[in-house]
Amino acid sequence: MILLTPEIRAALRANDIARIDAVATGKREPDPVPVVRFFNPLGPATWLATELDPDGILFGLADLGFGCPELGSFALGELKALRLPFGLGIERDILFEGRHPLSVYAEAARRAGSLVLAEGMLKRAARSLRGGR
Template sequence: MTFLTEQQRTQMLANGAARARGEALDPLPVVKLYTLDAGLVWLLTELDADGDRAYGLCDAGTGFPELGDVSLAALEAVRGPQGQPIAADPHFRPRQTLSAYAAEALRDGQISD
């Protein structure tokens, strides 16, 4: 997928494989995706072996962010209200684990990082 660098893809596949083996993990987000012209944000940690289904914290801008799966192929088709595509944030540096981001986002009603 065009959102991920090769290094991010490798890390997310490794995290996905660990979860598939039943390992308990709470990794740092690997990539932050966002809309350029709307308030949608995804902090993703894992990628299934199919290379499409990612797992992470998803904020659809409704005030109710949630942990779940998302198709990267489907995200590539999404456009904001001004026709802008989703982009990866090249400056994103995770400061905490996914569960900590999720706790903050549930408390605040949005991903604030």
């Protein structure tokens, strides 16, 4: 599977450039909505990415399934190179649509101890705010 389409790559790069510009001009760093979600199809590891630097380093929220999701950097090349049993690799969630700033996902994941559990809680909360629809 192609982990980054040209459109996703462009959105990630735009977020990186916006952050660099904010730092350079003394503005508050943006809190972008995640652009892409990666996951291990055979395990609990999940990543949300908001930025991509020119060297292929992503920034976002990583949850390797040990109960301590954290914000940080991870290498696109390492995600691509990871080989799992049955010839599988890390996948891109083609249905993912970021709905909250990264800080919201990070705080919910920290409280839940899991990004996957946090995503479910955020969906339920949003549905409740819309009146159960």
